[in-house]
Amino acid sequence: MKLLPSQATAPKGRMPIAAALRSGQLLAAVAALVIAGAVLVAYQLLEIRQALADGARVQAAIVADSVTAPLMFGDRESAQETLRAFRYAQGLKAVGIYDQDGRRFAEFSYPDSRLPLTLQAALGERDGGIVVKDTVRYRGNVVGHTVLHVGTDRLRGAMLRYVGLLVVASLGAMLVVATLGRTTRARVAAAERKLDYMAHTDHVTQLPNRHATYARLEGALEEAGVAGTQVALLLVDLDNFKTVNDTAGHAAGDELLKKVAAALSGAVRTSDLVGRIGGDEFAIIVAPVPGRASAVAIADKVTQALRHPFAVEGGEFFATASVGVCLYPDDATTMSELVSSADTALYHAKQSGRNRLAEFVPAMTAATQRRAALERELRRAIDGGQLAVHYQPQFDCASGALLGVEALVRWRHPEHGPISPAEFIPIAEESGLIVELGSWVLRHACAEVAQWQRAGGPALTLAVNMSARQLREPGFIEDVTRALASSGLAPGRLELELTESVLMEDVAGALAFMQSVRALGVRLAIDDFGTGYSSLAYLQTFPINQLKVDRSFVQLLPQRGETIIHAVLALARGFGLTVVAEGVEEPRQLEWLREAGCDVVQGYLLGMPMAADAFRERFLEPATA
Numbered sequence: 312m313k314l315l316p317s318q319a320t321a322p323k324g325r326m327p328i329a330a331a332l333r334s335g336q337l338l339a340a341v342a343a344l345v346i347a348g349a350v351l352v353a354y355q356l357l358e359i360r361q362a363l364a365d366g367a368r369v370q371a372a373i374v375a376d377s378v379t380a381p382l383m384f385g386d387r388e389s390a391q392e393t394l395r396a397f398r399y400a401q402g403l404k405a406v407g408i409y410d411q412d413g414r415r416f417a418e419f420s421y422p423d424s425r426l427p428l429t430l431q432a433a434l435g436e437r438d439g440g441i442v443v444k445d446t447v448r449y450r451g452n453v454v455g456h457t458v459l460h461v462g463t464d465r466l467r468g469a470m471l472r473y474v475g476l477l478v479v480a481s482l483g484a485m486l487v488v489a490t491l492g493r494t495t496r497a498r499v500a501a502a503e504r505k506l507d508y509m510a511h512t513d514h515v516t517q518l519p520n521r522h523a524t525y526a527r528l529e530g531a532l533e534e535a536g537v538a539g540t541q542v543a544l545l546l547v548d549l550d551n552f553k554t555v556n557d558t559a560g561h562a563a564g565d566e567l568l569k570k571v572a573a574a575l576s577g578a579v580r581t582s583d584l585v586g587r588i589g590g591d592e593f594a595i596i597v598a599p600v601p602g603r604a605s606a607v608a609i610a611d612k613v614t615q616a617l618r619h620p621f622a623v624e625g626g627e628f629f630a631t632a633s634v635g636v637c638l639y640p641d642d643a644t645t646m647s648e649l650v651s652s653a654d655t656a657l658y659h660a661k662q663s664g665r666n667r668l669a670e671f672v673p674a675m676t677a678a679t680q681r682r683a684a685l686e687r688e689l690r691r692a693i694d695g696g697q698l699a700v701h702y703q704p705q706f707d708c709a710s711g712a713l714l715g716v717e718a719l720v721r722w723r724h725p726e727h728g729p730i731s732p733a734e735f736i737p738i739a740e741e742s743g744l745i746v747e748l749g750s751w752v753l754r755h756a757c758a759e760v761a762q763w764q765r766a767g768g769p770a771l772t773l774a775v776n777m778s779a780r781q782l783r784e785p786g787f788i789e790d791v792t793r794a795l796a797s798s799g800l801a802p803g804r805l806e807l808e809l810t811e812s813v814l815m816e817d818v819a820g821a822l823a824f825m826q827s828v829r830a831l832g833v834r835l836a837i838d839d840f841g842t843g844y845s846s847l848a849y850l851q852t853f854p855i856n857q858l859k860v861d862r863s864f865v866q867l868l869p870q871r872g873e874t875i876i877h878a879v880l881a882l883a884r885g886f887g888l889t890v891v892a893e894g895v896e897e898p899r900q901l902e903w904l905r906e907a908g909c910d911v912v913q914g915y916l917l918g919m920p921m922a923a924d925a926f927r928e929r930f931l932e933p934a935t936a
């Protein structure tokens with residue numbers, strides 16, 4: 312398979328614009344010349360004929376004026392003499408004088424053009440020539456008539472010369488048109504080639520675009536169907552391209568895409584096709600492929616090719632990718648099925664941690680179907696009272712006093728029972744339902760925690776998780792204001808938790824959002840600290856109050872993980888932030904954290920996330936009793 316995007320979708324049987332233009336132009340030019348020539352010839356014919364007739368009329372009038380006396384006196388000889396003077400008149404065939412009774416009186420004519428004896432016969436003669444008559448008068452009385460017969464041989468000659476001239480002029484014009492036409496056609500053909508190239512090529516990477524790639528895939532499947540061979544489709548999605556675009560700018564993003572395109576093309580054979588099918592999505596068509604093992608080996612080569620940093624605009628960027636692999640005809644027998652199955656495999660690669668490949672297996676379809684069903688049902692669950700907020704306590708590390716709670720949403724499905732937030736939160740994020748769900752959690756948790764305080768409980772802080780989508784939601788700040796106003800919770804008691812990756816997805820947007828939140832008096836915490844982008848620069852830029860050390864570090868304690876947690880504590884001190892250690896499961900972890908000077912602790916050891924009633928019973932009722 313050759314990588315020629317311009318040929319990828321060349322429509323069969325369609326005449327290219329340049330060729331159509333050539334035959335069209337030729338036909339139009341010939342038709343125009345024929346019509347113009349015919350009109351000119353007809354016009355010229357009439358003009359010359361009219362000029363001949365006018366000349367003949369003048370001569371007839373001259374004759375009439377000169378033969379009055381010979382006619383009146385019957386002097387034929389003198390009349391004959393007068394007429395002979397016309398022998399030099401061009402084209403004249405005969406000139407005659409008829410008396411007042413219409414009888415021929417005198418004539419001058421050439422042998423084959425003798426005038427008839429009577430005027431009536433002379434006027435009726437029409438042998439293709441021009442016949443004109445004038446009246447001879449004396450003092451107003453008609454004394455005779457003159458008749459002139461002019462031949463049209465001159466007319467024919469003039470017309471032949473004219474047509475000849477016209478043909479020569481037309482041929483000259485055609486030559487000029489042909490020369491100009493050739494230049495125009497060459498330009499049109501070049502423009503056509505450029506248009507075709509642009510229509511099928513991605514302008515950033517110069518790879519075939521989505522349209523051309525899928526057209527090639529269609530062709531490859533047709534060929535494989537006939538030949539009985541296999542085709543592999545690899546869908547490649549860059550893991551953190553948006554972050555590069557947002558932090559380093561679009562020019563850097565484009566440069567990175569070019570380098571990724573070159574790396575992908577270098578990882579496969581020249582006979583395989585690499586196309587860019589979306590912002591940070593590429594497709595690789597391997598046709599024919601010997602089998603599944605080869606397809607997976609190629610996908611592995613592709614992921615390896617992207618595992619090194621790329622030098623872009625003076626910096627170094629990683630562009631790791633997730634790859635979904637699908638095989639025709641084993642996994643799918645039609646193109647749409649193949650693309651959708653490869654997409655399903657890609658989704659699973661991303662879900663299982665990115666920077667990896669996933670082969671399509673039929674069970675994935677079941678997982679995708681479950682995901683689609685959960686998405687549908689989650690919509691109903693939000694309004695249908697199937698959601699609840701559970702609270703996990705947070706304690707002062709030194710004194711052990713209860714300081715606050717983290718709100719964690721729970722979904723009890725009427726048929727499937729409890730569904731983990733680790734499963735439905737990503738679905739809510741991808742479908743956009745997180746906005747509605749997040750607002751519900753915020754309203755509900757603010758109301759409940761404020762109510763506990765009104766009932767005599769301590770003034771607890773409330774930590775609520777936030778997703779990237781909520782951050783971008785224009786009405787979210789109003790949602791927070793409303794939740795605080797309607798619940799009566801003091802803004803300083805509410806803490807919104809954002810992960811590093813959420814912040815780095817859109818740094819400028821996140822900063823503006825955080826400033827609005829802080830302006831309300833609401834606190835901000837970085838969740839899962841240390842697992843995301845880990846750019847320490849943002850600690851200086853973003854107006855945050857607290858860091859939450861990810862439980863993966865806490866759970867290494869006390870044997871390992873100390874260096875990291877010491878570093879986080881030192882960093883937090885430097886920036887004037889408090890530190891929460893989450894995921895504390897063992898007493899020795901708690902002990903270590905206390906000694907290290909950690910501010911707040913949270914984890915199963917101290918309290919699992921629990922329903923509001925259970926939380927009140929365990930932590931608040933002694934205080935409110």
Ligand SMILES: Nc1nc2c(ncn2[C@@H]2O[C@H](COP(=O)(O)O[C@H]3[C@@H](O)[C@H](n4cnc5c(=O)[nH]c(N)nc54)O[C@@H]3COP(=O)(O)O)[C@@H](O)[C@H]2O)c(=O)[nH]1
Nearest residue numbers: 719720732733736752776777778838894895896914915920
């Ligand atoms: N945007 C929103 N995200 C939410 C919301 N509610 C939950 N989530 C996110 O879902 C993920 C899974 O949450 P969950 O299953 O509730 O897990 C939380 C705790 O139960 C768990 N945890 C707490 N202590 C321990 C421990 O000692 N050991 C252990 N193995 N797990 C523990 O950690 C999860 C809380 O994590 P974090 O948010 O990072 O503090 C999770 O990512 C939630 O964030 C929601 O309303 N909105």
